[in-house]
Amino acid sequence: MYSSEFCDVSYLSDSNVVFVEWKNFCKGNDYRQPLLYAIEVMRANKDCHYMADTRHGFENEEADTLWVFNEFIPLAATTGCKYIIFIIGENNNLKEELEGQSVELKKYFEVKAFFSIEEAKEFLKS
Numbered sequence: 213m214y215s216s217e218f219c220d221v222s223y224l225s226d227s228n229v230v231f232v233e234w235k236n237f238c239k240g241n242d243y244r245q246p247l248l249y250a251i252e253v254m255r256a257n258k259d260c261h262y263m264a265d266t267r268h269g270f271e272n273e274e275a276d277t278l279w280v281f282n283e284f285i286p287l288a289a290t291t292g293c294k295y296i297i298f299i300i301g302e303n304n305n306l307k308e309e310l311e312g313q314s315v316e317l318k319k320y321f322e323v324k325a326f327f328s329i330e331e332a333k334e335f336l337k338s
Contacts, residue, residue: 219246223253223260227336229297230254231329232264239273247284254291261295262288262321263332281316289320296321297332 214221218238224231230253232246254260288296296317314323326332 214246214249216242216246218242221246221249221253223257224263224333227261227263227333228257228259229261229263229295229332229336230257232262233268234264234266235268239276243273243276244279244283247280251284251287251291254288254293259292259294261293261297261336263297263299263329265299265329267299267301277313280313285316285320294322295336296323297335298323298325299329299332300325300327302327 213223218234218236219242220233220235222231222233223229230250232250250262254262317323324332324335326335
């Protein structure tokens with residue numbers, strides 16, 4: 213498990229997902245290190261999917277968004293990941309940010325958004 217003041221990353225074996233829980237806004241290495249750790253978890257678990265809880269601390273930062281497009285997405289695509297799942301708040305104030313990332317993500321993955329982890333887990337079971 214990876215843990216910092218900004219983010220926790222864990223593996224949920226019951227759903228075969230790497231779970232990235234954002235706690236506070238961050239950028240640069242504080243943003244990228246958890247995602248690189250998530251890639252390692254995905255590599256270690258065949259066909260592991262990616263789930264991010266964006267309800268706290270997730271904001272768009274241009275340099276990090278470019279890094280996601282140029283580094284994270286190509287790396288994640290090599291792991292067998294098929295789903296990128298976002299947990300969003302009911303009053304999602306991140307709509308534009310997530311839609312911007314989803315355009316690129318959808319070139320490689322199926323992208324889904326849910327209001328709870330339980331909803332996402334139910335989707336993965338189906």
